[in-house]
Amino acid sequence: EPEVTQTPSHQVTQMGQEVILRCVPISNHLYFYWYRQILGQKVEFLVSFYNNEISEKSEIFDDQFSVERPDGSNFTLKIRSTKLEDSAMYFCASSEAGTIYEQYFGPGTRLTVT
Amino acid sequence: AQTVTQSQPEMSVQEAETVTLSCTYDTSESDYYLFWYKQPPSRQMILVIRQEAYKQQNATENRFSVNFQKAAKSFSLKISDSQLGDAAMYFCAYRTRGTYKYIFGTGTRLKVLA
Numbered sequence: 001e002p003e004v005t006q007t008p009s010h011q012v013t014q015m016g017q018e019v020i021l022r023c024v025p026i027s028n029h030l031y032f033y034w035y036r037q038i039l040g041q042k043v044e045f046l047v048s049f050y051n052n053e054i055s056e057k058s059e060i061f062d063d064q065f066s067v068e069r070p071d072g073s074n075f076t077l078k079i080r081s082t083k084l085e086d087s088a089m090y091f092c093a094s095s096e097a098g099t100i101y102e103q104y105f106g107p108g109t110r111l112t113v114t
Numbered sequence: 115a116q117t118v119t120q121s122q123p124e125m126s127v128q129e130a131e132t133v134t135l136s137c138t139y140d141t142s143e144s145d146y147y148l149f150w151y152k153q154p155p156s157r158q159m160i161l162v163i164r165q166e167a168y169k170q171q172n173a174t175e176n177r178f179s180v181n182f183q184k185a186a187k188s189f190s191l192k193i194s195d196s197q198l199g200d201a202a203m204y205f206c207a208y209r210t211r212g213t214y215k216y217i218f219g220t221g222t223r224l225k226v227l228a
Contacts, residue, residue, distance in 0.1 A: 048215070055214060056213060102164055103216065104161070105158045105159040105160075107156070
């Protein structure tokens with residue numbers, strides 16, 4: 001069964017550095033999402049993306065964050081200047097279509113900012 | 115704002131027995147979806163079951179069923195004939211129809227005892 005994949009599984013970076021988290025959504029899916037989970041807290045929505053545009057974003061998704069689909073298979077989340085509080089598990093998800101379809105999640109990338 | 119609450123951080127069940135995981139939510143919307151996702155250790159979240167709010171009939175998927183009480187804003191998951199492979203973190207999630215954002219509960223860790 002097709003799965004969403006994410007790389008790397010664990011990323012360690014220094015405060016102030018830029019980091020790019022990568023995701024390969026399921027191939028026929030058209031909608032893509034990022035969520036994060038700070039240790040001990042709930043999984044939180046960051047952004048949804050369709051047709052090369054952000055369709056919805058949360059208040060967490062500020063100017064430090066950006067998303068891109070650089071080619072036909074990858075979907076990336078960039079954090080421009082990482083802060084300690086960006087340390088979290090980041091989950092990518094995708095869905096066939098938009099708001100009536102369930103989302104399929106990747107295994108996550110654990111980001112540690114030191 | 116919508117919220118999802120899972121009041122049981124951890125539950126245990128004997129193999130072959132039945133267990134019920136609780137979830138309550140708060141919303142002023144009338145049209146929405148509710149989900150249960152399962153996350154095995156170090157694996158991605160997998161959809162277990164989905165319920166549309168406009169459907170009165172409780173959703174069922176093999177050994178998994180829900181008790182959806184719309185007026186009480188309650189959405190519990192019943193696992194029958196529990197198996198060792200059911201051991202995982204279970205997340206309850208909500209999404210308003212027409213939006214992309216999932217709102218998650220904090221999760222319930224289910225242990226299955228042999």
